[in-house]
Amino acid sequence: MSKHTRLTALSALALVIFAGQALAHAHLTESVPADKATVAVSPDELDLHFSEELDLKFSGAKIIGPDKASVKTGDAMLMDDGKTLMVPLPEKLDPGAYEVEWHVLSTDGHKTKGAYGFTVKP
Ligand SMILES: [Cu+2]
Numbered sequence: 187m188s189k190h191t192r193l194t195a196l197s198a199l200a201l202v203i204f205a206g207q208a209l210a211h212a213h214l215t216e217s218v219p220a221d222k223a224t225v226a227v228s229p230d231e232l233d234l235h236f237s238e239e240l241d242l243k244f245s246g247a248k249i250i251g252p253d254k255a256s257v258k259t260g261d262a263m264l265m266d267d268g269k270t271l272m273v274p275l276p277e278k279l280d281p282g283a284y285e286v287e288w289h290v291l292s293t294d295g296h297k298t299k300g301a302y303g304f305t306v307k308p
Pocket of ligand 1: 211212292296
């Protein structure tokens, strides 16, 4: 192995390790309603499924309605898998576009946040 080849192999290994660490953060993998979905019926709850287990104390979601006001939600709960955040919606959502802004702390101590939207059909 030449010196150059060895260096290339080393940096490739470093990249794999780095990518592995980045993947350990909690990413939103799936949600109900889904991103950009149009639902016919006002949902009773939001389910946000993440790639890692979450610390409920530092995780939550805010929902912004079509009138730009935040929607009343119940207390977020963690489902049995430890990776799914359930946010109850006690009040019926009016037709229109909704934005979900989530923030979570995964059990590895890393914070992530993001947003997605869905629409309730008139
Ligand atoms: Cu992490």
